[in-house]
Amino acid sequence: MIRMNDVYQSYGPGTKALKGVDLRIDDGEFVFIVGPSGSGKSTLAKLITAELRPTEGRVVVNDFNTSKMKMSEVPYLRRTLGIVFQDFRLIERKTVYENVEFAMRIVGASPREIKRRVSYVLDLVGILHKARRKPTELSGGEQQRVAIARALVNNPNTIIADEPTGNLDPDRSLEIMMLLQHINDLGTTVIVVTHEKELVNQFDKRVVAIDGGLIISDRQGGYFQYEQT
Amino acid sequence: MNRHNIVYFFREGIKSIFSHGFMSLASVTVMITCLLLTGTALLLVLSVNLTIESMVTLGDIRAYVDETYTREEAEALENKLRMIENVSGVDFIPNDRALEEMRDEFGTDSWLLDGLEYDNPLRHSYRIMVVNIDEYDQTIADIESVQGIADVHSSRESVNKLSVIRNILGTVSLSLMVLLGAVAVVIISNTIKLATFDRREEIAIMKMIGATDGFIRFPFIIESVILSQVAALIAFGLQWLAYNYIVSIGLSSIELIEMIDFSTVKYYFLGGFMSTAFVFGVLGSIISIRKFLKV
Numbered sequence: 001m002i003r004m005n006d007v008y009q010s011y012g013p014g015t016k017a018l019k020g021v022d023l024r025i026d027d028g029e030f031v032f033i034v035g036p037s038g039s040g041k042s043t044l045a046k047l048i049t050a051e052l053r054p055t056e057g058r059v060v061v062n063d064f065n066t067s068k069m070k071m072s073e074v075p076y077l078r079r080t081l082g083i084v085f086q087d088f089r090l091i092e093r094k095t096v097y098e099n100v101e102f103a104m105r106i107v108g109a110s111p112r113e114i115k116r117r118v119s120y121v122l123d124l125v126g127i128l129h130k131a132r133r134k135p136t137e138l139s140g141g142e143q144q145r146v147a148i149a150r151a152l153v154n155n156p157n158t159i160i161a162d163e164p165t166g167n168l169d170p171d172r173s174l175e176i177m178m179l180l181q182h183i184n185d186l187g188t189t190v191i192v193v194t195h196e197k198e199l200v201n202q203f204d205k206r207v208v209a210i211d212g213g214l215i216i217s218d219r220q221g222g223y224f225q226y227e228q229t
Numbered sequence: 230m231n232r233h234n235i236v237y238f239f240r241e242g243i244k245s246i247f248s249h250g251f252m253s254l255a256s257v258t259v260m261i262t263c264l265l266l267t268g269t270a271l272l273l274v275l276s277v278n279l280t281i282e283s284m285v286t287l288g289d290i291r292a293y294v295d296e297t298y299t300r301e302e303a304e305a306l307e308n309k310l311r312m313i314e315n316v317s318g319v320d321f322i323p324n325d326r327a328l329e330e331m332r333d334e335f336g337t338d339s340w341l342l343d344g345l346e347y348d349n350p351l352r353h354s355y356r357i358m359v360v361n362i363d364e365y366d367q368t369i370a371d372i373e374s375v376q377g378i379a380d381v382h383s384s385r386e387s388v389n390k391l392s393v394i395r396n397i398l399g400t401v402s403l404s405l406m407v408l409l410g411a412v413a414v415v416i417i418s419n420t421i422k423l424a425t426f427d428r429r430e431e432i433a434i435m436k437m438i439g440a441t442d443g444f445i446r447f448p449f450i451i452e453s454v455i456l457s458q459v460a461a462l463i464a465f466g467l468q469w470l471a472y473n474y475i476v477s478i479g480l481s482s483i484e485l486i487e488m489i490d491f492s493t494v495k496y497y498f499l500g501g502f503m504s505t506a507f508v509f510g511v512l513g514s515i516i517s518i519r520k521f522l523k524v
Binding site: 049051072075076078079081083085089090091102103105106107108109110111150151154 | 233234237430431433434435436437438439440441442444
């Protein structure tokens, strides 16, 4: 569960990225956070992952109050999240399997658990047959599947994807979104930060629109509805 | 730290050593040089110390009894001498034994002393050993103040000069240790910084997927510990070989300085080298990785 109360975020004097944001995302939801470039949507995502601490206000993510938490607690918050990036951020020198396995090592999983769970998530995202390949041998869509598998492998409460389809063609983008929807159907909260109107419109999901650092719309339904308000 | 990750940490640390081969070699070389220079200075200090100690503990002080004293009166002084603080041993040398010793020293020319046994001009004396060299001057003064002691011979000047040399060497070796330690830390930290810089993306990913700073840091610490311990072992071997070689070719023939036997201090050197290198290695890696962890 994610709660933001009256959150302000500034990057220096006169540069306010968020101006009093209130947001609640319950467990099991699928939420799009949309808005134009510079609207503050990535700042919102960074507040959730604790890359940023709010300048003012309160941010609680999966029972961690990021406004007050110690730096040493940040890794434990991030373990409750699965983070997917636009540029995949896979480790090139490692194979697909190792990239996913690595996330389990970090939490101290046993070799037996790792073997079982990694195979399961690679199969879930449809990339098990390429487990021994290096990321550079895969297409963009396949790399993003690996990134999603890595985000999923520790069974996080929430997946947060920041422009996950930004580097993909429309067909691959749709595949990735379908995959995220499937993950959501299995019970994981999914938050997708994007500016791709067409993609958002293909799913009847909650859309939080942000512009100029303010939430200007928050409703169930597509991106165009936000534009019409 | 989780036991499942120990193998991973070692594997990553060792991999990194080979992927930055040149810098690894540079840091090992610098570390060896630092340890060798410090070790050499330390060996010199120990040798000078040994020289001073053996001079005073092996009976460097000779106290001569008043020539009017009979042998029995001279022997009676032994208790007074033993009671002096800092005196560890007293050996009475009657004048007939002194003459015998002199004959031995003269060797083939000992015939020159023939006839002296009938009217021995030598005095009874004591060879005195002390405990603490730092109280050397005071001890000599105490001996001189004993009634019946006419004269005291010692290597006071030599001992004092050697003490000065020892103190200078001690300061030099300590300064070297600090200076070279700093150099070693900088070089090791640069090696690790290079490895860290090379993997900064990877570190950022690790941070974002929930790795603790300890998890990220550990392979780099392993890397620097391995490098520093390899350097310590090589430096120890080289120090041993070089020192023994130098002693064997000449320094041992200089009677002024008694060179320390390396085998008597080898475990101290091994432990000292390894622990010093360990501290510098770990310090270097912690310093270098710190800024990359701020994600």
